[in-house]
Amino acid sequence: MVETWELRARFARALAATYGREVPAYDTLAEVAGAVNADFAARHPADAERRGGLARITSERRGAIRLGGPTELRQAAILFAGFGMHPVGCYDLRDAPAPAPVVSTAFRPVDPIELARNPFGMFTSMLTTADRRFFDCDRQRRLENVLAARTVFPTEVLHLAALATEEGGLTAPTAERFVALAATAFASPDTAADRSWHAEFERISPVAADIGGRTSVRVVHLAPRVFDLDDLCLRAARRGLTMIGRIQGPPAWGGPDVLQRQASFRAAGEPRGVVVAESRGIALTPEGRELCDRLADADSARWEREFPRTEAEFEASGLAYFSHRLSGEEDVAEPILYEDYLPVAVDSGPDHLPWLAETLSRPVHDPFTLYRQQQDRTRERTAS
Numbered sequence: 001m002v003e004t005w006e007l008r009a010r011f012a013r014a015l016a017a018t019y020g021r022e023v024p025a026y027d028t029l030a031e032v033a034g035a036v037n038a039d040f041a042a043r044h045p046a047d048a049e050r051r052g053g054l055a056r057i058t059s060e061r062r063g064a065i066r067l068g069g070p071t072e073l074r075q076a077a078i079l080f081a082g083f084g085m086h087p088v089g090c091y092d093l094r095d096a097p098a099p100a101p102v103v104s105t106a107f108r109p110v111d112p113i114e115l116a117r118n119p120f121g122m123f124t125s126m127l128t129t130a131d132r133r134f135f136d137c138d139r140q141r142r143l144e145n146v147l148a149a150r151t152v153f154p155t156e157v158l159h160l161a162a163l164a165t166e167e168g169g170l171t172a173p174t175a176e177r178f179v180a181l182a183a184t185a186f187a188s189p190d191t192a193a194d195r196s197w198h199a200e201f202e203r204i205s206p207v208a209a210d211i212g213g214r215t216s217v218r219v220v221h222l223a224p225r226v227f228d229l230d231d232l233c234l235r236a237a238r239r240g241l242t243m244i245g246r247i248q249g250p251p252a253w254g255g256p257d258v259l260q261r262q263a264s265f266r267a268a269g270e271p272r273g274v275v276v277a278e279s280r281g282i283a284l285t286p287e288g289r290e291l292c293d294r295l296a297d298a299d300s301a302r303w304e305r306e307f308p309r310t311e312a313e314f315e316a317s318g319l320a321y322f323s324h325r326l327s328g329e330e331d332v333a334e335p336i337l338y339e340d341y342l343p344v345a346v347d348s349g350p351d352h353l354p355w356l357a358e359t360l361s362r363p364v365h366d367p368f369t370l371y372r373q374q375q376d377r378t379r380e381r382t383a384s
Helices: 004-022 023-044 045-050 054-059 070-082 111-116 138-150 155-167 174-186 197-206 206-212 227-240 288-292 299-305 313-318 349-360 367-383
Strands: 061-067 088-092 102-108 121-127 220-222 242-247 260-267 274-280 323-326 328-336
Touching: 004 023, 004 054, 004 061, 004 111, 004 174, 004 220, 023 045, 023 054, 023 220, 023 242, 023 274, 045 088, 061 070, 061 206, 070 088, 070 102, 070 121, 070 349, 088 288, 088 349, 088 367, 102 349, 121 206, 121 220, 138 197, 138 274, 155 174, 197 206, 220 349, 227 260, 227 274, 313 323, 313 328, 323 367
Parallel strands: 061 121, 220 274
Antiparallel strands: 061 220, 088 102, 102 121, 242 260, 260 274, 323 328
16 A cells, blocks of 8 residues: 555655656756755754754655636645645735735645655645636636636546545555556646637736636646755856746744745746745744734844744744653753745635635635644643
8 A cells, every 4th residue: 555645755756757847947956955955954964854854855845736716626625635635724816916816725734744754735726717806707708618628637536536535545556547647637738728818818917827828737836945045046046047036935034944935046948947946944823924924025134123033032922833842851842844835915814714615625724723733732742
């Protein structure tokens, strides 16, 4: 039996191999990330281990895809459940600084043990065709007709996903078939449905054109994780990758890394040349997130003034989540890694979860609840 976590790891590797063939710059970025991580672990072995260890971070990938509507999103939920990945959070990008007609969730493992085995996740966006801010009645009708005519997830792969979910894994030959079919679903030819149709939706939203103006679904990005994102940016430039804009997320500062930082790069001469890398820090509580959002555009100097400077101060002020373990008679607090996604400013929070759960026909986890439960369970164990 190939267990769920191994299915997930194989799926991540298969997607990476396919994506690297489609976007050669990705392989370059992955090589740079590997060198950055190995050097960081050699210089700071204890710190690297506290952040999950070199083995985990070397294999870690977080992807992003865009789907055409509720039917495709429900099918994606069935597929990802077969890999032990469940919907977490709701992100409404229609109200983002650069609005897009999509609502998103993240499919990922939710159990800390499963995350440690393989933390692969997929940020998954669904086109909201009925939103009149973007589509009038005629465009909605035509768009939904185009989307209804395409098949993203074949019946066989959904059947195998349901079997994997029920059994907690698959036998070896079936596992191989399942992973291959799942990877193929996101490796279809990158073909526009019709040039004029694509151009019409490009004027409304590039994201709408990417979803509704194509005959298939593709991986938007597949980000490797690094211990030191700033070091990666310097090294990537020497390998011919040009950073687009600035690093998204918290600034580099003197305190602990928090939440997620993300950088995008472009490779000259590649039609799909944009690739993404990320770093991750401590998961913040609602109070910590509120402070972070308030300082979203602030420089590092203001962060130094308004945020705690140490992990102990973060915990004492209730701004971040920590797990607890006993070392002899001492209670040791260790930061809980942030497993979710930017953009922080448009995270819709728990209010949208019932709507999304109804759309998916399955529960959607609140990320704050997951981190708090992990923290509380470890506190209870150390107390007893």
